[in-house]
Amino acid sequence: MTSEWSFTQGGPEEDLRNEFKVGQHFRNKKEVMLAVKTYNIKRAVEYKIVCSDQCRYSAQCIQFGPGCNWSIHISYRRKVEKWEVRIYTGPPKCMQTSIGQDHCRLDSKMISQHIFTMVKTYPTISIKVLQGGVENHFGYKVSNRKVWLAKQIVIVSIYRDWKESYNELPRWLFAMQMYLPGTWVQLVTQPWLGSADFVIFHRDGNANILPIAFAVVEGEINEAWSFFLSYLRQHVTPQPGVLVISDKHKSIDGKLNANDSLWRPPHAFQLFCTRYIVANFITHFKNKNLKKVLINAVYLKSQREFPHYFGYLRGENEAITRWLEEMPSSQ
Incomplete structure (x- = not known):
């Protein structure tokens, strides 16, 4: 006889009318223990383990006696290579724990x-x-x-364990450097307080956007951005005339525009991220139709088409074009 019901991980609720049956099979002892445990938990009954070894597993109600005689004995059958219910007395007659x-x-x-x-x-x-x-x-x-x-x-x-994964990190980073010539790695450790991911992307001549640098840091704070942008400038983008497109997060803006920053003209130039502009547009004007016009204008590839969209926005709401004109021309 094989089992006609089982306790699944996260599956549908099993019918509480289901009972163990003599001759019922389980694949291994782990499945036996899980079945007995789940059975009693679902019925709000507590039990104790009477015997448990490599070939036997027996349990009975913690109030075993005249009030409740629930008990089960399951043993390993070498012929079928499965665990089998040999003795069963149930269902339980007590309800010790409140749901x-x-x-x-x-x-x-x-x-x-x-x-x-x-x-x-x-x-x-x-x-x-x-x-x-x-x-x-x-x-x-x-x-x-x-x-x-x-x-x-x-x-x-x-x-696997966090410490094991952490200890393997240098090996993986070394492999990246071996197989991706030009890869530069800076590993700095400190007590963990949380985490955030920084990623820098590059857009090539075919409009493909590619990640060129990333960092896992404790959060979007001044020290983290200072660490990331400093090493980015030193090892990834040392050339002059770099164009930086970002949002206006205070930590980013503070580092990019610090007095000693190499991210300011003439070393580098800054532009607003399109998503930042559009998000602020919706906050100010709350017009989804004109938002689409603004997005089309921002993504134009020639100056010749821009006056058409800009004029349309001015005609619909002159405050929009004034808002756009007030943005710093360098950004």
Whole structure:
């Protein structure tokens, strides 16, 4: 006899009428333990393990006796190379734990098996969302810490330990330098407070946008931008006349326009990012139709066509063209 029901990771709710059956098979001991644990958690019953070794697994209700005789014995069958239910007495007759309270068997390891697929698909999924999924599936509201620990178990099982990955980083960076001549790496370490990614792109003559430098830093703060832009200027773009297109984030603007900056004329020239202009346009004028006209004007490839779009904007709302004309001509 094989199992006609199973406990799946994050799958549909199993029917509580399902019971273990003598002769029911499981592929391994891990599946046995998961099935017994899930069965009791879903029914708000606590149990104790009577015997557990390489070939046997037995459990019974923590109130085993006249009030409840729930028990199960599962052993490994060498003939079929599977674990088989040999003795079963159920269902349980007691309901010790109230639904909604935490269950002692619903630990982080158990939760990690349930949320594995969700975390693998969406690694940045929030603890709150995972907590809600656990509550919907098991009927218990577990603590944030327990769910956070469960997520860390999943992350480690997929991506390995953080320290291992960190220790491998220099080797991967060295490989980049070996196989991509001209690659320059600067590794600076400090206590972790969070993270942000900085990426610099280059647009070639065929309008292809290519990443040329990136950094993982603690956040979009003055020190981080200073570190990134300084090394970018020194090792990636030392030539004069570079055109920089960026938004007006205070940290970026402060570093680009510092008194000793090599990102100011005549060393380099600055332009506003189109997305920055359009976002501010919507904030000021809230007109989606004219936003499209502005985008078309910004992306024109010849000066000859520009007066047409600029004149159209002036005709629709003269305040728009005044707003554009007030922008620094160098940007």
